[in-house]
Amino acid sequence: xxxxxxxxxxxxxxxxxxxxxxxxxxxxxxxxxxxxxxxxxxxxxxxxxxxxxxxxxxxxxxxxxxxxxxxxxxxxxxxxxxxxxxxxxxxxxxxxxxxxxxxxxxxxxxxxxxxxxxx
Numbered sequence: 001x002x003x004x005x006x007x008x009x010x011x012x013x014x015x016x017x018x019x020x021x022x023x024x025x026x027x028x029x030x031x032x033x034x035x036x037x038x039x040x041x042x043x044x045x046x047x048x049x050x051x052x053x054x055x056x057x058x059x060x061x062x063x064x065x066x067x068x069x070x071x072x073x074x075x076x077x078x079x080x081x082x083x084x085x086x087x088x089x090x091x092x093x094x095x096x097x098x099x100x101x102x103x104x105x106x107x108x109x110x111x112x113x114x115x116x117x118x119x
Contacts, residue, residue: 005049005068008034008042013051013065022058 005013011032015023025043028034034042043059046052051065096102 003045005046005051006042008038009046009051012042012046012059013061013069016052016059016061017065017069022055022060024058 012028015028025039028039029036043052043054046065047054049064050062051068052059052061054060
């Protein structure tokens, strides 16, 4: 069973995919203060998955890494897991026409906005 891609591996992939050329290994240690032990474990994991390769002193993302990033960024599943898009019935009101006259309900306004307490 393959080990899932963790936060550190995703950080490395993001850095590699945003660079035009490869990124030196030391850059990750210096820029993100990653311990060498954690860094080399993450690199070996990504190499085993085929998501990066070493060229001379630099790390380079493979085509498989680009495909992986697209799969993660744009999942193929329908987005029915977004309950924040569904407006509760109690919040729905009559829709206003464009340029319609609107007077907000005084009951729903915060009194502290208009009448701040003098403390």
